[in-house]
Amino acid sequence: MLLDARDLHVEFHTRDGIAHAVNGVGYAVDAGQTLAVLGESGSGKSVTAQAVMGILDTPPGRITQGRILFRGRDLLTLKGEERRRIRGTEMAMIFQDALSALNPVMTVGDQLGEMFVVHRGMSRKDARARAVELMERVRIPAAAQRVRDYPHQFSGGMRQRIMIAMALALEPALIIADEPTTALDVTVQAQVMDLLADLQREYRMGLILITHDLGVVADVADRIAVMYAGRIVETAPVHDLYKAPAHPYTRGLLDSIPRLDHKGRQLYAIKGLPPNLTHIPPGCSFHPRCPMARDVCRTDEPPLYEVSETRGSACHFWRECLDG
Amino acid sequence: MAEPILEVSGLVKHYPLTRGVLFKKQIGAVKAVDGVDFTLAQGETLGIVGESGCGKSTVARLLCGLERPTAGTITFKGEDITRLSGKALKAVRRNIQMVFQDPYTSLNPRMTVGDIIGEPYDIHPEAAPKGDRRRRVQELLDVVGLDPEYINRYPHQFSGGQRQRIGIARGLALRPEIIVADEPVSALDVSIQAQVVNLLARLQTEFDLSYLFIAHDLSIVRHISDRVAVMYLGRIVETGRDSEIYDHPTHPYTQALLSAVPVPDPDAREHRERIILTGDVPSPADIPSGCRFRTRCWKAQERCVVEVPALAVPAAFRDAAGPAAHPSACHFAEEKQVVPPEESRLNGNGPG
Ligand SMILES: Nc1ncnc2c1ncn2[C@@H]1O[C@H](COP(=O)(O)OP(=O)(O)OP(=O)(O)O)[C@@H](O)[C@H]1O
Ligand SMILES: Nc1ncnc2c1ncn2[C@@H]1O[C@H](COP(=O)(O)OP(=O)(O)OP(=O)(O)O)[C@@H](O)[C@H]1O
Numbered sequence: 175m176l177l178d179a180r181d182l183h184v185e186f187h188t189r190d191g192i193a194h195a196v197n198g199v200g201y202a203v204d205a206g207q208t209l210a211v212l213g214e215s216g217s218g219k220s221v222t223a224q225a226v227m228g229i230l231d232t233p234p235g236r237i238t239q240g241r242i243l244f245r246g247r248d249l250l251t252l253k254g255e256e257r258r259r260i261r262g263t264e265m266a267m268i269f270q271d272a273l274s275a276l277n278p279v280m281t282v283g284d285q286l287g288e289m290f291v292v293h294r295g296m297s298r299k300d301a302r303a304r305a306v307e308l309m310e311r312v313r314i315p316a317a318a319q320r321v322r323d324y325p326h327q328f329s330g331g332m333r334q335r336i337m338i339a340m341a342l343a344l345e346p347a348l349i350i351a352d353e354p355t356t357a358l359d360v361t362v363q364a365q366v367m368d369l370l371a372d373l374q375r376e377y378r379m380g381l382i383l384i385t386h387d388l389g390v391v392a393d394v395a396d397r398i399a400v401m402y403a404g405r406i407v408e409t410a411p412v413h414d415l416y417k418a419p420a421h422p423y424t425r426g427l428l429d430s431i432p433r434l435d436h437k438g439r440q441l442y443a444i445k446g447l448p449p450n451l452t453h454i455p456p457g458c459s460f461h462p463r464c465p466m467a468r469d470v471c472r473t474d475e476p477p478l479y480e481v482s483e484t485r486g487s488a489c490h491f492w493r494e495c496l497d498g
Numbered sequence: 499m500a501e502p503i504l505e506v507s508g509l510v511k512h513y514p515l516t517r518g519v520l521f522k523k524q525i526g527a528v529k530a531v532d533g534v535d536f537t538l539a540q541g542e543t544l545g546i547v548g549e550s551g552c553g554k555s556t557v558a559r560l561l562c563g564l565e566r567p568t569a570g571t572i573t574f575k576g577e578d579i580t581r582l583s584g585k586a587l588k589a590v591r592r593n594i595q596m597v598f599q600d601p602y603t604s605l606n607p608r609m610t611v612g613d614i615i616g617e618p619y620d621i622h623p624e625a626a627p628k629g630d631r632r633r634r635v636q637e638l639l640d641v642v643g644l645d646p647e648y649i650n651r652y653p654h655q656f657s658g659g660q661r662q663r664i665g666i667a668r669g670l671a672l673r674p675e676i677i678v679a680d681e682p683v684s685a686l687d688v689s690i691q692a693q694v695v696n697l698l699a700r701l702q703t704e705f706d707l708s709y710l711f712i713a714h715d716l717s718i719v720r721h722i723s724d725r726v727a728v729m730y731l732g733r734i735v736e737t738g739r740d741s742e743i744y745d746h747p748t749h750p751y752t753q754a755l756l757s758a759v760p761v762p763d764p765d766a767r768e769h770r771e772r773i774i775l776t777g778d779v780p781s782p783a784d785i786p787s788g789c790r791f792r793t794r795c796w797k798a799q800e801r802c803v804v805e806v807p808a809l810a811v812p813a814a815f816r817d818a819a820g821p822a823a824h825p826s827a828c829h830f831a832e833e834k835q836v837v838p839p840e841e842s843r844l845n846g847n848g849p850g
């Protein structure tokens with residue numbers, strides 16, 4: 175396994191108390207695989223990714239428990255310098271907002287080239303040539319001229335592709351993409367996702383794709399992990415999950431999206447709101463919103479039950495849910 | 499169809515581009531809205547879709563009288579409201595209210611919910627006598643599914659979905675006949691989105707409202723709209739009933755747009771044909787000659803460079819009465835099915 179995060183816990187000390195943002199998350203991704211992490215706003219997707227990348231704000235954040243095995247080594251036990259080296263060369267991250275992730279006062283060519291100068295000891299001239307190559311790779315037209323431009327001179331879709339180029343520069347084994355296309359229009363989103371999927375196949379990278387869009391997941395992922403209130407409530411190969419969800423939350427999400435291919439009746443709406451992370455409900459954290467909840471759900475926290483060799487569900491009644 | 503309650507004709511909004519400080523010289527114009535026509539019938543929902551910058555919000559602002567058009571007419575119940583001013587304009591404006599996209603910034607953080615929802619009554623005191631306002635506001639809170647006891651709370655004490663309900667309650671305060679909703683659910687999570695969409699549908703029946711529903715999410719627009727207009731660079735390029743647009747699109751841009759929407763069905767991956775458009779949307783300050791879509795269109799010919807295609811039923815379909823016979827601004831309009839019909843597996847009614 176390329177990356178295997180186990181039983182991760184992250185909390186934030188806030189004015190209102192301790193926010194339990196991540197509560198025992200585990201997920202794994204292999205080379206050449208795409209794992210989609212899906213969940214509503216605040217469910218802990220980004221915080222988990224930041225913990226894996228080693229870019230969590232500490233304080234206020236704190237990893238209180240867990241292991242992050244990358245190529246067999248626990249990243250949480252590594253020294254700062256070694257961790258930085260791995261982060262710079264073996265894993266990379268793509269963010270939602272390219273404009274704030276790129277340096278505004280440096281040309282994109284210099285930013286791309288710097289990676290090769292710092293990590294590969296290349297000359298400026300060779301690094302510049304590699305930068306142009308990379309920009310061509312991510313289909314920036316007239317790359318040789320545009321290499322001298324600054325980030326704000328590119329459109330949103332092009333900036334996102336430049337950030338992909340930057341993440342790919344050193345051919346990392348693992349890429350974490352945190353909502354890489356959320357800010358883009360659908361036609362541009364299609365361009366960018368297409369490119370990302372192509373490159374991932376070509377370099378056989380592991381890809382963790384964070385999103386809240388069930389359509390994007392269905393399009394590109396091999397596996398999916400659904401998060402709710404800082405936990406993974408269901409994980410499965412994508413085809414299985416869309417065919418028959420094993421958690422009422424997943425089922426509710428699938429039923430609440432309008433369809434493109436026909437005009438539906440009234441949408442199913444999951445009642446209520448996601449919990450406040452300083453006061454997560456006892457038992458199953460989804461129980462106040464769950465149409466299947468019974469007494470045991472209010473008292474006993476469901477473990478991630480094994481639904482099959484490749485699937486898990488954190489619902490006491492996963493069998494009933496699976497049967498519809 | 500019923501008599502239209504709203505009729506928009508030749509609507510144009512150009513923002514001048516100027517140079518110089520002392521002596522401003524106009525060097526061009528951002529053609530945000532560049533000739534838009536549509537009608538809206540009583541009790542109907544017209545959806546407007548299109549990518550960022552195509553002019554959707556500008557149309558919304560023009561309809562609500564927040565800005566004046568450069569040219570064109572907006573006829574509400576037989577009267578051109580672009581020519582009105584003063585009292586007459588104010589009276590008409592009561593009937594066309596707006597709900598905004600961003601539930602986080604469109605509400606004043608220093609005002610209580612009661613003041614926010616009751617604010618329209620300050621502008622239109624005739625709509626509710628002073629002593630009656632509190633009761634009216636509480637009624638509105640109830641209508642949108644919020645606890646009337648929340649009247650003294652501040653926006654930060656609410657979630658995104660709840661704030662959007664507050665925005666809708668404010669939009670309803672003056673009992674308008676038309677609601678212009680500009681991306682009302684785009685900032686919300688799917689589970690909350692469904693709650694708000696259902697609320698809008700319920701209110702429409704309850705108050706016989708007409709909606710202009712603006713969004714870039716094509717699935718939501720299909721769900722809520724009776725008719726749909728697809729905008730590109732300041733113009734409507736195709737319009738029709740929801741199934742005409744989604745199941746029988748004839749304009750290449752609509753086809754590309756629909757084919758790019760990710761659908762929540764992994765099985766669709768293999769049999770879907772994606773039309774990946776190359777290049778970016780041109781600037782509205784520099785609109786291509788002829789067909790404005792031609793720079794990204796895979797069908798473009800010489801004719802597209804020189805001749806502007808009109809928004810009309812294309813000649814090829816004019817004599818047939820089928821679903822392809824709807825207005826489409828393309829010289830080479832052809833039917834192409836891009837949304838594969840799937841079995842209605844996901845159309846259940848929730849768990850349990
Ligand atoms: N620096 C921080 N200080 C305090 N709380 C934080 C911090 N970063 C994240 N959190 C909290 O942790 C929780 C999980 O946040 P996270 O960003 O992981 O959510 P997410 O699933 O990525 O949501 P979104 O879809 O909105 O990006 C949130 O409640 C958030 O407020
Ligand atoms: N006051 C203004 N001055 C100059 N240009 C403007 C002004 N308002 C809007 N524009 C321009 O007009 C065009 C249309 O903008 P508009 O906000 O209507 O687009 P939109 O379709 O609502 O986009 P989005 O989906 O991003 O909300 C854009 O290019 C925009 O930059």
Ligand code: SF4
Binds near residue numbers: 790802829
């Ligand atoms: S008119 Fe020409 S350029 Fe425009 S959409 Fe049709 S084929 Fe494409």
Ligand SMILES: [Mg+2]
Binds near residue numbers: 220221
């Ligand atoms: Mg996030």
Ligand SMILES: [Mg+2]
Binds near residue numbers: 554555556680
């Ligand atoms: Mg807008």
